[in-house]
Amino acid sequence: MSLLADVMIILLNGLQQGAIYVLLAVGLSIILGTLKFVNFAHGALYVIGTYAGLLIALDVSLTSGKLREWGFSTIGLDLGFFAALVFVPIVVFIIGVTMERFLAQSFYDRPDTDQILVTFGIAIVVQELFRVLFGSNSLPFNQPENVLAIGGFGGIPVSGPITLPIIGGFPRWRLWVIAITAVLVGIVYALVEYTDFGLIVRAGTRDAEMVRLLGVKIDRPYLVVFGIGAALAGVAGVVGGPLSVVNPTVGTNILVPAFLTVVIGGIGSITGAVAGGLLIGLVQATLIGLPSVTLGAFTLNFSPWSQVGLYAIAALVLLLRPQGILGSEEVAP
């Protein structure tokens, strides 16, 4: 394989890894930027998305957990992956809206630390609920083979390798993750930048009090923003689920890189979240993909450093540019 092909594969893997972070970070960032609400339960929304996607798309056989003891040896609707991709955002949107109404609203006037603490508590409760119901064992989330297979139409293949120019075989699903992310983030970006709704949201980010004084009811846009952020986390759960195993702790594992993406990109900025996510994803993929270097008797292997590199990059960005790559000084809290 040529050097160019190697570089291309690293780039694509980085894009795919970054895409999951972007989906999570865009949601976190707009919630943090507009509502000034720190949501440590964002990882929990990801977990909800993953499990909901699993249950809608497939029929899962359980190996442990309370649900099995209650007589569900297999559970799931088996509606296929496309149904999951449509319904999960709706479900998680509703959960997000409920969260805003009943949880976040009573914490807007309380200190940041209280917001972090209560959402951290919610994250634990959600994680443990899933652990009790489904057991702590990992469940397999098989990559979907075809979506939209109706009648004679064979559907669009989404799994297996695809042959690309220069590179050769590449997992098809990874390209789909990139595409789905690009479309969704594009929609949210357009919504915030080019609609009246977005205008209110952006104005609220700058000065919520002033917007209220002008007679705009800002509560409803806020509610929707929270819901959209949650729905994006849910989608991240659905598209990210098949790339790794599904267990209750995936949320706590992915929360930290997601927050890092937000901080690197700049709080409240969608383009910043995209830039941050891609940067982190590329750094990670590069360190995994680099061949080991031998210097005399000493062999330097890069892949164990991939996770460390993520944090090192974050530290570097924040030292050089504390407000984030595309963040502006006055919006950041």
Add this chain to the structure above:
Amino acid sequence: MSDPDATSSDGATVVDDPQAPSLVERLQQFREREATVIGLTAIGVALFPWIFARAPVISDLLLGYQNLAALMLIWAIFAIGFDLLLGYTGLLSFGHAAFWGGSAYVAGIVSLRVSSDPIVMVAAGTIFAVLFAWVLGYLSLRRGGIYFSILTLAFAQMLYYMSAAPLASLTGGENGLTGIDVSPLFGSFHLESELPMLAGELLGTWMYAFVGVITVAAVGIAYRILNSPYGMVFRAIRENEQRAKFVGLNVWRYKLMAFIVSAGFAGIAGSLFTIHGSYVPLQSLFWTESGEIVIMVVLGGTASLFGPILGAGLYLYIENIVSGIQQLQVPFTDIVLINDFGTYWHLLLGLIFVVVIWTAPRGLWGGLSDLRTAVESRLRGEDR
């Protein structure tokens, strides 16, 4: 107090002198004296393992055991230090696992490669935590508020991944650090052996005595810091950082110092954890460990000296003992309320935590002291 009717109603004898402090006030003065605080802590620490693990009826009800008593004290030291930062300075760090786990690893590595003397291990772990906190604090305190929480979280995770893979030859990687030896204290007292005579009945092992002495010292140091002018500045920063700045205080330096001191406590506790368990799990560096200390301190009650200790004890009790309860029954009957009660322990803890944050942000100790104030004002009211 000048009301003559009051003297007759409660039959008090000292009320004629308007300058003399009432019983309640004298009690309060007594309670706030440093010697009292440290003395009571020492008595509490000395009696605790006996009550918890060996007292006739109580320990059977509590299902306590000696080893857990020592572990509770170790976490209590960590919690006291964490509260200096969260409760008194108002900074929420999500990266204290780095100091706890980091010092645990350093103590373990020192024991394996340099000296397995417990005092050397504690010293090495603590020095590491302090120096590391200096660097981390310098980087994380550049931004306030949520940035601080997220940055500490990120840097601690970096240490976790460092020990997981690149430094695996030193740290044992995923398996954790095993085979740690601890030599006898001062060269002659095996930490696992029983103390002689009455002390053996009360405290149990040398291990507990060692941890207990350090706990009392930690309470004393924390009390000193909090009641010094230096500690007052911490509180001033929590109340209003901007005003503290305007008064002319170098807020940044005080925040860094609070961070370092609290990491020092975490370092002592982390090294003791290695000595106690002879094993360092990789998990001790993961960010959920930082979450655990946050839960302990908040449950117990921030901005108090004893709240965090209470919280640490309660958390470990639920984690180690309640989690082992198979069936929850109505007392003295055979009616089973919940089967497999133990499996729900973490869920239960999460729910309690959310409720506490929501309704009583000052935690259990805050609730207790509200109760005490209410009782005291009742007593005072009757005095008058």
